[in-house]
Each structure stands twice: as structure tokens, then as C-alpha cells.
Amino acid sequence: MSLPSSFAAGSACPPAIPGARWSPADGHVRPLLLWVRTGTAHVRLDDGPTLHLGSGEGAWIPAGDRAEIPAEARAGWAITTEPGTVAFPLCPHVGVGTRELPELTRFDVPGDWQDWLIQLFNLQVTPFSGHGYSPESVAELLRRPGTHPPALPAPGRDPSPEGFASPAMPRARGARAVAEELMRDPGLDLTVERWAARVLSSARTLRRDFVAGTGLTFEQWRLHCRLGAAAEFLAAGYDVDQVAALVGFASRNGLTRAFKGRFGMTPHEFGRKVFARPGAGGMTRRAAAARQTDDLIRMMRETGTPTAPEMLPPANTPSHTNDIHVLSWMYRGSGYLDIGDRRYERERGVATWIPAELEHVTGLRENSVSLPLGNASTADLHLTAPLQVRFSPAWDDYLMFCSISARSALRPDDHDPRHILDLFTEQVAAQRALSVPMPTDPQARAVAMEFLRRIGEAGGAVDVTADGTQDAAGIRAEIHRAFRDETGMTLGRWRYAARMRVARDLLAGGAPPSTVARRTGYAHLPTFSTAFSRFHGLSPREYQEREAARSR
Template sequence: MPSSFAASSGCPPPIPGARWSAADAPVRPLLLWVRTGTAHVRIDGGPMLHLRAGEGAWIPADGRAERAITTEPGTVAFPLCPHAGVGARGLSELTRFDVPSGWQDWLIQLFNLQVTPFSGRGYSPEAIEELLRRPGSRPPTPAVAGREASPEGFASPAMPRARGARAVAEELMRDPGLALTVERWASRVLCSARTLRRDFLADTGLTFERWRLLCRLGAAVEFLAAGYDVDQVAALVGFASRNGLTRAFKGQFGLTPHEFGRGLFAGPGAGGLTQRAAAARQTDDLIRMMRDTDTPTAPETLPAASTPSHTNDIHVLSWMYRGSGYLDIGGRRYERERGVATWIPADMEHVTGLRENSVSLPLGNASTADLHLTGPLQVRFPPTWDDYLMFCSISARSGLRPDDHDPRHILDLFADQLAAQRALSVPMPTDPRARAVAMECLRRIGEPGGTQDGDVRDTDVRDADVRAEIHRAFRDETGMTLGRWRYAARMRIARDLLAGGAPPSAVARRIGYAHLPTFSAAFSRFHGLSPREYQEREVANSR
């Protein structure tokens, strides 16, 4: 773990090496893009493929083959899982390709869309209705007398509430073409097939198989509206043949996929495509790039995106890598600027949005037991942290992570950065030498012995006269001795960590106290309340 307040110095921790450790056999192709550093890929003991920055590899899906993917220290490599149906249009063997620089931010955003609720539902009733109602389109004619193909018929199925069933549902919404049995799905979410079936039926009123069918048919509507032909749509949404799709589509909507497609004027370049359909079009361009037939032009703009209104049962930390976004929660809008990381509290309904040409990434999660939040908490990371934070996101949301990956590590990173940022509100000396001493004190507060009264002897200052001048600068410019200033900074940091929900024992360790009672006594002397009383008051005031 990095030393406390490393973030404030602009020096992120070193990026360790990582390896692919997917819990299940490969069921879909993998696209690995190396942003920086070096990665190595091998399939079933075959020749090793070495990838440098700016290169990618297409790794085909084969349930019988073992994937060996490793990265060297300092590497940021994004594992992207294209839609299952892409496998039929992709390559049948491990293939290296170059990624033009114009595509790189789009690939980062694609990773975000694959692992967050921005694509969690994939489509919504509102999006489908918009497709059917936009200028130039007309409702298709029902093929069966007495049955209407109304927009309401295209609504996505309700999402289950049980954690395992919801995880399966969200994955299928992202990629309905995944061909896993209910037993395989159950093993992925660590439950039994019986429990998974029961939870789907109890929460949605639909059997697992019926729910998956409706999910696939809703996705088929999107791809048909995007201009894909029936054979392509069948492959994209998981049907073995066009006949299977046709039977299911007509049984649900009263018309064939071909009849539905004729009623729409949505070609490959048409506007109004849903997010998933647009992503499928761009994935087609990536396949063309990998086949080396030509180099497609990178998207000129990254479209705006937003999540549906939803709640999480855990706290989620989201970071703005590029552009800007917003969080609407509790009747208030929180702006999210470049570099800002935001804890989104659990159990609070919210909408997260990205403006055009903006990219965000999830950095990790925290349980309500590990972090107490009553509202969003934000902190800004400097650009020097970009690569490390991308690495954190990949480790948190994919199978590519260090062997000793600790999901709680992001809690410490955020807390340290927040404390360092807010500690700067403690009066800082303006004298350059005194200010350097102050910053060094902030960086070292969490180290063993860091609770001792500050002294210039902890620095490289050897001249007694210079030390005396530094002490004088602290008294004149902050109104405090160096020792008192250090104590005030530590107590301010402690206050903010407690307000952010950190338990007093963790705060004590974070700011260098070996024993909780010693910390509690120091905090009470400074603030007039014990750490526990202060935290309870903050919770009460936030309600």
C-alpha cells in the first residue's frame, strides 16, 4: 500500500504485473488492447504473442482452450469482451493488430459501457419507443389478425432483485448472445441452478428461459432497427439460425423480423441508434481493422450517455478520465469534472450521465460495512494518476489483475487523497522552505512515529539558523508552532476521514496513531467531541 498522502505529491504507486484469471472457461472472444507497457498472450501452449503499447490482440473463444495472459509491471492493458455474435465475424486464431490513436478513447469508453449500468440494461422501453416513433418511420403491420405490435410489446423484462440473479440478468442485457446453461450461469454467481431459477421467477414472474428469450428479442429489435440483416441479428442475440429467431419473434410480436425491418428506415448510417446498436457498428469497424482490409476512421465524437435511474446495494467509486459528467441523486446534481472521483452511495436512487466526448471508469466498490456514506463524496486526482487509476478499474472489473489484488485498496487511495486535499485548508506557510517542510509532514503523517511533534530535524535541513527561520515562518505565517500546526493538520484530516465514514480505528492508523485511546484523547482535546460522537453528529446533520 502506498504511504499516506502519496496522491498529494502527484506520485501514484507503481503498477504491478497482472495475469488473466477468469473464473470460467472462455465463452466469447476477447480483445486485448495495450495502452502502455507490455503484455503477453498464449493459447493452449502455442507460440507467445508479445504486445507493445498501441497494439491489440484478437483472442478467439474456445471453451476447450486455455488462455494465458500476463502483463509486465507498468502495463495498462484493457480486456474487452465483444458481443458473443462477433465471434462468427471475427478471426478464428490469435491475431495481433495495431490500434490507431484515434480509437483509443473509444476503447476505454467501450470498457466502461461493458462493466457499468451505462450498458447494464442495454436498451430500455423509452429507447425502443423512440426508435418506433422517430420521423420517417411507421409502425409495422401486424401479421396475425387481432394482434397489435405496439411499442409496449418491446419493453425490456423486469430485472430481478436477488444479487446472483441480477448479476446474470445484467450480463445477459449486455450480451444476450451468451450461450451458457442455467447451471453454468449459477456457478458463475456462486449459487445453485435451483436458486437462480427460483429468484428469476419470484422477482420477475418469468422463468429464466422466458426472461432470456425476451431479453434476446428486445436486443433483436435494436439490431434490426440498426440495419443488420436477419442472419446477423440471429447470431448477435444467440439464436442458432434465422428460423429460430423468426419463430420466436413472430410468436412474441406477431410479425417476422423481416417484416419489422421493412417498416423502419434505419440503415447503417442512420441516426437515432441505441447505444448497443451503435457499439455493434463500431465493433464491425474494429473487425475490419483487425482483418487489415482497411483502417476505418475513428469516431469523430464520443456520444453522450447516461444510466437509467437505479440503486446499487454497494457504494460505487466512479472516476472521470475525460470531459465531464454529472450525478443526479437526492434531488441534487453533482458535477463531475475531469479527474474527479465520486463515491456513489448505496441504496440511493440516482442517474449518472456523461456529456459528449467524455469518458468515465469505475474504480471499485465498497460494502456498507466498510464505508459509511450518507451522500456522494468527491475528490480530484491529478493527471499523473491516469494510468494507475485505469489499472485499478481493470483490476476491479475484469479477470486481469495482480495475484495479490486487494479490492479494499481503492478505499485507502481515495481516503488518502481526500485527506491530503482537505488538509491543505489548514493554513500553509508561504515561505518556500517552511512550505516544503509542511508538505513533507503531510506525506509522512501516517508513518510509524508520525504522531510525534513535528520538527525540522525530520528533513534534510542541517543548518541551525535555517531551522530557526523555518520555525519562525510557521509562527509568523500560520499563527502556530510547527508542532501545533502538525497536530492541527492531523486532526483536520481525522475529521474529514470520520465524516467520510471511516471507522475511528482505521482513522487512527491512517494518521499514525498506534492505539485508538491515544487518538481518541487527542481528537477530543482538539474538537471537543470524541471521534465516535463527531461521526454520529455528522450522520445526524446529513439526514
């Protein structure tokens, strides 16, 4: 089913994009590929000169802990972006490009690679995965007669091979964040103490949460994760040395011992069996992304430009629940959200709040791209069913910036994660104000739409003409007449009803009455409270408490 759109395309302009910065606090342990979609970015590595990047340019930033640089000179790296800039920080696997590009390198990004890079960012920060050669296929291969059962089976868990191609995820938030990062890049080689610091936990708590949530110690879980990824990369055609680097083993021998101990065959034997099977040659999303990132790195080093992927294959998440509401936006193509036996369609430009605690699957069709825009806690947003807003293409760059700020460390100094919630709530409220009767006369309708667009601005409630300019003589008599004839209300009464419609949605979304007063054009809270009480028969606070009780 399709949800009703809650924001008409083109009915408002996006806010300005502020400047942003990223200065790693604990050093960077993985390479970074920075691509500037639009605007200007600056990159400085250690004490070297600053690299300036414009639209369509990128930089390869090698991983930290470079032994050849004296410790006192390892200042790390810093990225800053000018206002109006959208720059995607992409984190390839630790082993990708390590030998080929040990230095900071500038490169040009061909236009036909750009949507793939946006999708790569999405795949790195969400649980999406692709079709083709999947962990389940790995398990099928390993389930052959004579395969040794994996060592160290998790207590109370099925010790069959498929249980180790994709290990169970811990439930505690900090441990789950670590697990998700390791699933995206199993080659990250941080100590438990450093992982704990990254998620604001202690090493003891992190270890306990892994055991409680998965039945495995942190080290065992990480090994399972690395070996499952190793099988994917082997199936994608990487050689054993490359796979060892990609999944975090110090040597080929270390990977071989661990892989054989787990699956009863060496990585080399596994690779031969994969390509001997009918239909071999497909890849998991993770392996395909690594392969295509390798192509980009070759592009940086050589004059020839590799061909961009011909299409973006379909992708989907596993069935899962979140303990927070998640906002996801369709930048290109189309997708869907399955909750139970209901399917909610997601079209180009539509942003969807996915409610917390509901098991769901999110999917993308071929040549489609989505991005996460942010999260909201159940205390900040009362939501029991999906809620959608449609944004016009004019919002694309701003929403990409919101996604980058929400899911990476490249963000403004005063970044407020709640900003996207406030923006979304305002847009839903503005569109729902259209549920008050709208005049059909073109000039009267233009006046109504202009009022809705400017409802929270200083001076936004003054009389305006159809072209948005203030008219010293007021709005013409025929427009007033159109409002009376077509809505049954005077223009003043219609504005009052529209304000109250917006106010109700903002209050139901959890906004404080003082904020609602400002956003609906009232200079003072008592004036707003009096107007709201006169219209509804109860105060803003009483209305908000009633709606909160209904949603529980």
C-alpha cells in the same frame, strides 16, 4: 452544483501498478479483445505459443469451446501483465468476429481509437446507454395498428411492446448480475447451472429470483432480452444471419420464429419498416459498439485502417438506485450526477462516490469518458450525499488499472476490493487537513504540503525543508516564524492539528483506530489514542461511534 474538490491536483504520486493475471476458471464462452494501453502483456491460448504484446498493441482471443480442438488440448487461455501495465479486456458480443477471426490474432491499435476503446469498456461494465435509435423507438414502431401483442405476457405487467424491448431487472443481487451480463451480451449461451455458479448461487435460487423479481422465468427473461437486442441490431443495419449470431440464436429460422411470435412481423419486415421511417439510421449504444467493433476486426484482417469515430456521443444511465456505494471517475470531458432536483457537475479528473439507495441519473457529455473505480458497502462507508476527490493526470494509468481490476477478472493475485476505498479515504482526509490554517509564505506552505503528503510514511513527520529533503539543522527560523505569524500556531502545533483533522475523517469513514494511527504517523495505537483524546476530549472509538450514530 459543483461539489468542493477534496484532493488537489498534483499533490501526491500514485502507487505503483502491480502485475495482474486472468485465467478463466469455467472456460471462456465469448471472444475477448485485449488492448494494451501501456506496458507489456502476455497471452497464451490452449497449448500454443505465448503472444507478447506491447503498448498500442492488441490481441483478438476467439471464444472457447472450439470443436476442432481436442478436448484434452483445450487448456483455455491465460493473460498475464507485467508491473506497470494497463491492459483493457474488452468483450464483444459473442457473434462479433466469429467467422472472420477464428484464431488468436495480434493487431495494432491506432491512437485515434484508444479513447473509444476505453469508453467501450465503460459501456460494457456500467448501465450507460446512448441516444439515437433507442428501445423506446423500437416500441413506438411496434405500437402500430395490427401488431400482435407479445406472447407470454408477464403476470401483472403491461403487455405492450415497450415492456419487452427492455425487460425489468431482477432485484436479487445474483440474478441482477446475470441479467446485467445478458443485457450487455444477450448472445451468451450458458446454462442456468453455469450462470448460478458464476454468481455463487444455485440454479434453483437463480430461477426463483428471476420469477420473483420480474414475473418471468429465466428463459422467458432471456428471450425478451435477446429479442429487444435483435431489434436494435436490425435497426443498425445488420442482416438477419448476423443478428441471430449476435443475440444467441442457433439459426436464422430460430430468430425469425421467435421474433414473429413476439412482434407479429419477421426480422426482415421489421428492418424494412425501420429504414422506411423518417430519420432512420440512428443506433443504440449497444448496436453502435458492435458496429465499431466490427470495424476494428476488419482492421485486424486488412491493410487499411478504418476511420475512428469522429466523436464520442453523449450517454446517460436510466434512473436507478444501487444497494452499494459506487465510485465513478471522469477520465475525459465532463459529466453530471442528478439526484432528485439537484445536479452535481463532474469535471475531468474528478472521482465521485454515488451513495447507495439514492435514485439517480449519471450522464456524460459529448466526447467524455468515465470509468467505474470500485464499490463500497454501506457497512464500509457511511455516505448519504455524493463525495468527490480530484486526481491529477499523473493518476490516469493507475486509476484505469483500478477500474479494470474492479470490473473484470484481470487483476493482481492479492487484489483487495477495499483498496480503492482506503485510497479515496486517505486522499479526502489529506485534502481536508487543508481546512486547518495554511501559511501563505511560499517556503512555509511548501513545508506544510510536504508534511501532508508524507503524513503516513515512515519518517514522514520529521523536519523537512521546502524541497522535501531532511535538514540536519532543522527547519529555518523564518519558516517557524511564518507559521506562528500566519496560522497562529507553532509548526509543531500545526502538525498536531493537521494529524487530528486527517484522523477525524478516517475515523468517520469507518477506518479502525489502529489503521488511523498508522496513517497519521503514530507508531503505536496507545500514543495515538492519548493524542486524539487530549485534542478532542473523547477517545478515537468514542468519536467514531458518535459519528456513526449521527449518520444513521
